[in-house]
Amino acid sequence: MVSSHPPADDYPIGGPAAAVAARVRAGTITPTDVVSEALARIASENRKINAFTVVRAERARTEAAQLAARDDLDELPLAGVPVAIKQNIAVTGEPTRAGSAATSTAPEQADHAVVARLRAAGAIVVGLTAMPELGLWACTDEDGKVTRNPRDVGRTPGGSSGGAAAAVAAGLVPIAHGTDGLGSIRVPAAACGVFGIKPGRQVVPSAIGADSWGGMAENGILATTVSDAALGLSVLAGRSDLAEVRAPHRLRVGLAVAPPSRLVRMDRHWTAAARTAGARAAAAGHLVEPVELPYGDAALSMLLRWPSVGLSDAQRLPNPAALQRRTRRHLALGKLIHRLGLVRPQQVDRTEARLLDFFENFDVVITPTLAAQPPKARRWSGRGWGANVYASLRYASFTGLWNLVGWPAASVPMGVHPEAHTPLAAQLAGPPGSEATLLGLAAQLELSS
Numbered sequence: 001m002v003s004s005h006p007p008a009d010d011y012p013i014g015g016p017a018a019a020v021a022a023r024v025r026a027g028t029i030t031p032t033d034v035v036s037e038a039l040a041r042i043a044s045e046n047r048k049i050n051a052f053t054v055v056r057a058e059r060a061r062t063e064a065a066q067l068a069a070r071d072d073l074d075e076l077p078l079a080g081v082p083v084a085i086k087q088n089i090a091v092t093g094e095p096t097r098a099g100s101a102a103t104s105t106a107p108e109q110a111d112h113a114v115v116a117r118l119r120a121a122g123a124i125v126v127g128l129t130a131m132p133e134l135g136l137w138a139c140t141d142e143d144g145k146v147t148r149n150p151r152d153v154g155r156t157p158g159g160s161s162g163g164a165a166a167a168v169a170a171g172l173v174p175i176a177h178g179t180d181g182l183g184s185i186r187v188p189a190a191a192c193g194v195f196g197i198k199p200g201r202q203v204v205p206s207a208i209g210a211d212s213w214g215g216m217a218e219n220g221i222l223a224t225t226v227s228d229a230a231l232g233l234s235v236l237a238g239r240s241d242l243a244e245v246r247a248p249h250r251l252r253v254g255l256a257v258a259p260p261s262r263l264v265r266m267d268r269h270w271t272a273a274a275r276t277a278g279a280r281a282a283a284a285g286h287l288v289e290p291v292e293l294p295y296g297d298a299a300l301s302m303l304l305r306w307p308s309v310g311l312s313d314a315q316r317l318p319n320p321a322a323l324q325r326r327t328r329r330h331l332a333l334g335k336l337i338h339r340l341g342l343v344r345p346q347q348v349d350r351t352e353a354r355l356l357d358f359f360e361n362f363d364v365v366i367t368p369t370l371a372a373q374p375p376k377a378r379r380w381s382g383r384g385w386g387a388n389v390y391a392s393l394r395y396a397s398f399t400g401l402w403n404l405v406g407w408p409a410a411s412v413p414m415g416v417h418p419e420a421h422t423p424l425a426a427q428l429a430g431p432p433g434s435e436a437t438l439l440g441l442a443a444q445l446e447l448s449s
Helices: 017-026 031-049 057-068 113-120 162-169 186-192 226-237 268-283 298-305 311-315 325-339 345-358 385-395 400-405 435-447
Strands: 052-055 082-086 124-129 175-180 195-198 218-223 252-255 287-290 364-368 409-416 423-429
Touching (some): 017 031, 017 226, 031 052, 031 057, 057 124, 082 113, 113 175, 124 162, 162 175, 175 195, 175 226, 186 195, 186 409, 186 423, 195 226, 195 435, 226 435, 252 268, 268 287, 268 364, 298 345, 311 325, 364 435, 409 435
Parallel strands (some): 252 364
Antiparallel strands (some): 052 124, 409 423
16 A cells, blocks of 8 residues: 555644544544644634635534544544535535625535535534635635635635635645536646545536536545545545555556647646656656647537536526626626537547547556646636636646546646746546546655655
């Protein structure tokens, strides 16, 4: 098994999730201790980065006390671990705002399935994290508050799981829930220098909004370590085997550094990050070969779907007039695209067929996660549609392919940009069912850093 964790007792209360849970199960700390420290960190640091929009201080303390009274703590994989939930899935007693004033303010009456699984595993929900409106944008701000990247507060943490990535990168929680529809876990994970994984379709319950962005969006995990992410993903998936991160057999790895479109301009240091990941994979004994990923017309397919994916969610909004101007224009374009019949299932079928042929010869592909460093932290919600589209496409063009086909993908930290001094990362992706392989390879890359 691959592990980078020293013994649990070597960590403070605010350490990795696996170590915290081990200490709670052993009785050396209590859930109340853990949650109180997490809430103190949030109270001290959140005002600097605006990762959380809701902090459930009193409810979290009550839930921690209730957990401490249980007699089955030794059976709970996330016993006492504080977690954050992205505010686009249901948490009992809290409204699901999805970053938008157009959504309902009514509190939810029941937890989403993945929240219920986290609670059943012993996790304590300490708060809800910030996101851009309806998850449509790759920079995060809402209600006039700009969410900032803990690695460089002058830059965005990315989106749409920007608050989740910022919370993990700042050490406010060891793991956070995120959702990923066109890269919304992997983009902010890369921007903030943490690990993030989007599982393949039907591995974790989705049920995100009206239709999970037409089946492209999945619930996943962001964490400071691969092993913590594996633990969190195992809970979300209801599969204990995913928590056991094991070194994979000798893999055939394709190293594909070219962007999905000729229109994307690459920062050479992000290209170098993917090459570094390839070199580490080769050093771990895998067969690494430079390749060209068969994108075909996938970039156009993703571009056509982006304005369309929020239409079903928008139709259910109680106050659509409150949507931001950029979002209204985006959705209007989506309606036109649908009216013209430009989104067709055959587009995805062709892309998936090309990828299936490619993976006859490879087990995993490595790409850059981003094309450039994240944009500046600013109130993007108040800027025009064109500026938002350009900002998102300029740096976050590598991730959407794997949502299009519903295959698993992850972002692994890969050093620091030598000029911007912001994190670099590489993306790992594989065919359906390769989550354990991606986690195992990611852990090997993490150990060699």
